[in-house]
Amino acid sequence: MSDFFFYFGLGWQHIISFDALDHQLFILALASVYTFKNIKQVLILVTAFTIGHSLTLALSVLDVIRFSSKWVEFLIPCTIFITAINNILLIDKKNASAKINYYLALGFGLIHGMGFANAIRIMLARDQTIGLGLFGFNIGLEAGQILVVAIILVTAQIFLNFIKVSRRDWIFFLSSGVFALAVKMAIERA
Secondary structure: OHHHHHHHHHHHHHHHOHHHHHHHHHHHHHHOOOOHHHHHHHHHHHHHHHHHHHHHHHHHHOOOOOOOHHHHHHHHHHHHHHHHHHHHHOOOOOOHHHHHHHHHHHHHHHHHHHHHHHHHHHHHHOOOOHHHHHHHHHHHHHHHHHHHHHHHHHHHHHHHHHOOOOHHHHHHHHHHHHHHHHHHHHHHHO
């Protein structure tokens, strides 16, 4: 059971730590079009991201796939700014961005999973409990993402209902900021 908690902690840190800005920005871009009324959809969205992320990790640990970390580190911020620009382009279409985000979460989760694949492959290769390690990591990742989403939704609730920022302005503000940071990351990693 200690292996599970070790890998749970790794998954948790993978999304919660200050070094996880790219993952946090991606979750922010995905969740920025939602409110608490859509909590079920947001949780499905986060789970879709975890599934994509987990699939890549599993294939990597089993040495089925390998990717150049240089390309992956460049592609991760690209997934973030594509998601953010999608939000901006579909800002006036009520549910269009939300529906597309399911596909973005799953597909881009594959790319984000590659970002940690090399490190976890080395750790899990030495471990006899690969399945338990991957399970623990993914549960930790999911728990961390749910915390990040909760923070985003509480903040949205405050801005939309108490400060009275329009939903359109909220989405535009968040998505624009995420877009700018992701472009900067991509340029730095190119």
